[in-house]
Amino acid sequence: MQQKRAYWRKLDNAAKLFSATSNKKDTRVFRFYCVLKEEINGERLQEALDRTVVTYPVFLSVMRKGLFWHYLEKSRLRPVVREEYKEPCSCLYVRDKKSLLFEVTYYGRRINFEVFHALTDGTGATEFLKELVKNYLYITYKEEGLADVPLLDENVTIQDQESDSFSQYYTEVKKKKVKKPKAHQLKKPRKEIGRLQVNEAVVSVKELLGRSRELGVSMTVFLTSVFLMAIHQEMSKQQENHPVVLMVPVNLRKFFPSDSMLNFFNWIEPGYHFGTGEGSFEAVLRHVKEYFAEELTTERVAEHMNELIALEMHPILRLAPLELKNLGIRAGARYAERDVTAIFSNMSAVRMPGEYEPYIDRFGVYTSTPKLELCVCSFGDKLSLGFTSRFDTLNIQRNFYRILKEQGITVERIEPEFPQPDVPGKMELKVFRFFSFLCLAAAVGFVAADFNFHPDIRWPIFTAAGIASMWLALAIGFVKRYNLMKNATWQLIIVSVGCILWDVFTGWHGWSVDYVLPAVCMVILLSMFIITKVQRNTAREYMIYFVMAAGYGGLLPLILLLTGVVKFQLVCSICVVVCFLFLAALVIFKGKEFREEMHKKFHV
Numbered sequence: 001m002q003q004k005r006a007y008w009r010k011l012d013n014a015a016k017l018f019s020a021t022s023n024k025k026d027t028r029v030f031r032f033y034c035v036l037k038e039e040i041n042g043e044r045l046q047e048a049l050d051r052t053v054v055t056y057p058v059f060l061s062v063m064r065k066g067l068f069w070h071y072l073e074k075s076r077l078r079p080v081v082r083e084e085y086k087e088p089c090s091c092l093y094v095r096d097k098k099s100l101l102f103e104v105t106y107y108g109r110r111i112n113f114e115v116f117h118a119l120t121d122g123t124g125a126t127e128f129l130k131e132l133v134k135n136y137l138y139i140t141y142k143e144e145g146l147a148d149v150p151l152l153d154e155n156v157t158i159q160d161q162e163s164d165s166f167s168q169y170y171t172e173v174k175k176k177k178v179k180k181p182k183a184h185q186l187k188k189p190r191k192e193i194g195r196l197q198v199n200e201a202v203v204s205v206k207e208l209l210g211r212s213r214e215l216g217v218s219m220t221v222f223l224t225s226v227f228l229m230a231i232h233q234e235m236s237k238q239q240e241n242h243p244v245v246l247m248v249p250v251n252l253r254k255f256f257p258s259d260s261m262l263n264f265f266n267w268i269e270p271g272y273h274f275g276t277g278e279g280s281f282e283a284v285l286r287h288v289k290e291y292f293a294e295e296l297t298t299e300r301v302a303e304h305m306n307e308l309i310a311l312e313m314h315p316i317l318r319l320a321p322l323e324l325k326n327l328g329i330r331a332g333a334r335y336a337e338r339d340v341t342a343i344f345s346n347m348s349a350v351r352m353p354g355e356y357e358p359y360i361d362r363f364g365v366y367t368s369t370p371k372l373e374l375c376v377c378s379f380g381d382k383l384s385l386g387f388t389s390r391f392d393t394l395n396i397q398r399n400f401y402r403i404l405k406e407q408g409i410t411v412e413r414i415e416p417e418f419p420q421p422d423v424p425g426k427m428e429l430k431v432f433r434f435f436s437f438l439c440l441a442a443a444v445g446f447v448a449a450d451f452n453f454h455p456d457i458r459w460p461i462f463t464a465a466g467i468a469s470m471w472l473a474l475a476i477g478f479v480k481r482y483n484l485m486k487n488a489t490w491q492l493i494i495v496s497v498g499c500i501l502w503d504v505f506t507g508w509h510g511w512s513v514d515y516v517l518p519a520v521c522m523v524i525l526l527s528m529f530i531i532t533k534v535q536r537n538t539a540r541e542y543m544i545y546f547v548m549a550a551g552y553g554g555l556l557p558l559i560l561l562l563t564g565v566v567k568f569q570l571v572c573s574i575c576v577v578v579c580f581l582f583l584a585a586l587v588i589f590k591g592k593e594f595r596e597e598m599h600k601k602f603h604v
Helices: 013-021 042-055 122-144 205-215 219-232 281-295 298-313 315-319 322-339 395-406 427-453 459-479 484-505 511-535 539-562 569-589 591-601
Strands: 008-010 029-036 061-065 070-074 102-107 110-116 197-204 244-251 265-268 342-349 360-367 372-379 382-389 411-414
Touching (some): 029 122, 042 102, 042 122, 110 122, 122 360, 205 382, 219 342, 265 298, 342 360, 382 395
Parallel strands (some): 342 372
Antiparallel strands (some): 102 110
16 A cells, blocks of 8 residues: 655654764764675666665655754655765765765675665664665575565554654653763874774674673673773773773664654663773673663663753754754764763664575674774674774774684674775865965955055955955855755845945945845846756745745845835835745745745744
């Protein structure tokens, strides 16, 4: 039965953090991959992907900006499979660019699924990749009798997949915050150009689980303790004044029933203060075991979850404009980083129907990170360890593997297999920087000429100001090049305000408001109309930009007319009438889309 998706939806609690804090150094992208036993065929993988997005259409979304929050909007874009061509976990969310927030590539025997964390979490990514691999294997081997085994419960609807479980289980809490001690921070040499370093290994699940049971702990507690010890072995005595703390994500679906494909996770922060504790592996293991037992209860997990959502629900934060809110979220995220040394994420076991297992070698996962992160997942008897960092050292990873061997666990190192990145050499950015330098040099030269020669007419100053105006307009055009409608809106503001300032500083002749302002407003509206026709934009895609341009072009000239600032009134009057009729046409002929866009852009 065909089910209908909502055209747009709010971001969940975790996604709001990722949308605000993602950048080139920390893309908030993670890779889940599957290694098969035969080479990947790109055409069959594309067919499998087309089938997968029918099962999980929630992934066909793009990120948009509202006045108060980002939101996700249903997209007509369709993913295209490519052979791997760029650095792992590269940026997927480009501001102002309408693009899908996930990508499927392949290399040799490996299928890669990379996704922006604002779209889903590890559990959602696991389900998507399992469906993709299942579809690929079925398409490849159906003639040999391989059955098409459904993985998704038939009772799960699209609405279940899109449900925000954070909001569903939120209850208001009031708790005093406990001040945390500053955690030990890794201070290692950074890799050149900041490239992501990936280091992988495989261990036996039976060996690891057997040793964990001998020690009376879970596998996650065991690996957490090994990670803490591996970091400690690189610390000096002075650094032991701060505890080593790991951030360990927790899948909330284990505590609260949910079929959501959105983010639904929390985290705990196990650690050990080596400066005051015994420091032996047994002592660390005992401490971590007690911490997990205390924190991983429904009551404590719910308490922490509610604290985070309560922050989002704060009335002042909700009503703050998006850009101001993003600054606050980034500052808070940077401050919170002081509480954590590294990150450990256990994605648990990946299970496939028995018919498909003979074709699969293993699954693996790792993520972009500004720190040091370890991600693990298992399939059959193979547990994949994926370390990522931007540090130019492997000492902690080496220590981790050495401790495992001391515990009787065999470690098989995996050499990274990545193609040479086939990404254009950022020529456009280099050209823009060179252009900016030339503009700056020219402006400085003219100002210096004015200072030394003192001409009667301050033409050097005016020329420098003209260069600055040109650079500003072109800079806005470059930054907003992915969205022509937004680019046009910014140009309207920059050009009109810039001309008014020129008029003010050259003695005020009124030409900026009599002619330029209304003319620019009408030209921008016309250009937007042409852009929508050429790009074949829907009403939902162009509505907000038309409203902003027509509102700006109607209100500002009207105010100037009523206050008597405008002397030659004909052009301004025409502009006001045109913009008013444009707005009226939008409301009358596209009323449903108009109301929907206003609700999206102004939701709090």
